[in-house]
Amino acid sequence: MDASPLAPDVLFMLGPVPISRAVATTWAIMVLLWGVLALAFRTGAPRGGALQSALEIVVTTIAAQLREIFDRDPWPFLPLLGSLFIFLVLANLAAVVPGVTPPTGHIETPMALGLIVFLSVHAYGLRARGTRRYLHHYLEPTPFLLPLNLLSELTRIFSLMIRLFGNMMSHEFVIAILALLAGLLVPVPFLLLGILIGLIQAYIFTVLATVYIAAAVGAVEA
Template identity: 65%
Template sequence: MESPFGAQVLFRVGPVPISPAVATTWGIMALLTLVSWLALRRATPDGGPVQTALEIVVETIEDQIRAILQRDPGRYLPLLGTLFLFLVTANLVPALPGLRAPTSRIETPVALGLIVFLSIHWFGLRETGVAGYLGHFLRPNPLLLPLTLLSEITRILSLMVRLFGNMMSHELILAILVYLAGFVLPVPFMVLGLLIGVIQAYIFTILATVYIGAAVGAVDS
């Protein structure tokens, strides 16, 4: 098994090395886009079962965002909804033979963590203004500003490390079990891995929503 911290190159596009995680992500992107397009290209109020399922998924995510942010979820749905759908799909990819979860590579959780980090401040600035947003770092006490700034970094760090650690460790355990016990014993762990993947996607998305909520003033940080 390759190291999750080692660089892997599937192929190169000019000087750009394309890793398996990137290629899998492209596949996931194509899959999500294709399914969405096929199901909703002729969307009507009396849609079919696939459209209805997608509507249920989107509305459930909206309800979760609305419950946490206490406001219309329309502005936050693309980021948070995509985050959840991508993570769920990416974490379930290992169920297919020969594929590995992009989130089990450190680059993907870091990239998502950075995007969430930037989004938190973007939404905070947009919602409360520069002064209001910067002022919230001084509350409840300006003396706590270093700790507040440190927590801004560490919580994102914990967010990405949690995702990466869970998915990577699960792959490691499966690899060890396959190595030691063959192909039958790891099956329950693979099923457990699917559950872990969904839970981690949910946790990542919910925490990102909570952080954004804290930035826009909907949630106490």
């Protein structure tokens, strides 16, 4: 127990590249996703089986949620935001699998997602409003707020990242401490609570990212 629990958990080295547990878990999630999608859409028929219908429901529900926030066609934003939600759900729920730690419980994954959201906000904003108009919104409502506006761009992404990481990491710690102190079955209710926390955190992260992007494209006030 000398090593920090927050330190990267490297499983093996791929050449000079260390492959951590979070990366391996993410790859497993990606393989699972690919398998499920291949299984669901193997026929390509407009009216497929139950799995295809369930996935359609998931997609249309996310699209409807995005439409409510953006008040416009959600499909241009769906690849990023929908993938964000689905990936976060799967990554957070990986905690319920014995021996698997959620990738979001390590700072690198929330940081990577935060970095992508940060870049995506500006990319969507610049594309939707143009460079001049987009940059001009940092001077609103008054140019004196430019430093605060720039700072808020960093802090909100930072809070987004830390919120996800803190919740998932703390949950991992709680489960580990309970398993250590109380035995095998006592953490089960906390695992169920972890499912709820994982879903809520995925939803919060996605909705906040959506709101940031919507503000950048001028759909809502951030």
